[in-house]
Amino acid sequence: MQTRTKLILGGAAFVVASTALVAVGSAGGWRHGGGMGGMGGPGHGPMRLMEQLDTNGDGKLTKEEVDGVSQAKLAQFDTDKNGGLTLQEFQGLWLDFMRPQMVRGFQRFDADGDGSVTKAELEAPLDRMLQHMDANDDGAIGRDEMGPRHHRRGDRDRGPDGPEGPDGPDSE
Numbered sequence: 090m091q092t093r094t095k096l097i098l099g100g101a102a103f104v105v106a107s108t109a110l111v112a113v114g115s116a117g118g119w120r121h122g123g124g125m126g127g128m129g130g131p132g133h134g135p136m137r138l139m140e141q142l143d144t145n146g147d148g149k150l151t152k153e154e155v156d157g158v159s160q161a162k163l164a165q166f167d168t169d170k171n172g173g174l175t176l177q178e179f180q181g182l183w184l185d186f187m188r189p190q191m192v193r194g195f196q197r198f199d200a201d202g203d204g205s206v207t208k209a210e211l212e213a214p215l216d217r218m219l220q221h222m223d224a225n226d227d228g229a230i231g232r233d234e235m236g237p238r239h240h241r242r243g244d245r246d247r248g249p250d251g252p253e254g255p256d257g258p259d260s261e
Contacts (some may be wrong), residue, residue: 137189 144154166182167174176180198206198214224234
């Protein structure tokens, strides 16, 4: 195989693997439970990656399988057939990979399952998030309420210093 071909295929493998890793990471797939809302199970995070890349279905990933999928994806999205992906071509690859996460997100907002997200369905989870993060109940979220201590369930009734107050468990 010529050096240029090896570089192109290696670059394609890198693009597909990088896309997969970034997508899995951004969807929260590396944590227990995976993606949006802690949904775990088959089709999420590393398991979804395994399903997509394990082309012979033996439960193992080999370099040959990863390279084969990379080559196929490059061929599919390299519309100008120059051996590389422009940003516009990469967008197609990214959207193809992220579609299942998008569908799950849509389904979470579509509370009544009618195939349409209404204004009320879109606002409901956002309203819950705002209410949950508004630690001082002033109707707004300030920068001081954006830290991890302030948006854990239960902290809103315990004050800004947690359940024990500013001086620890013995404070009164």
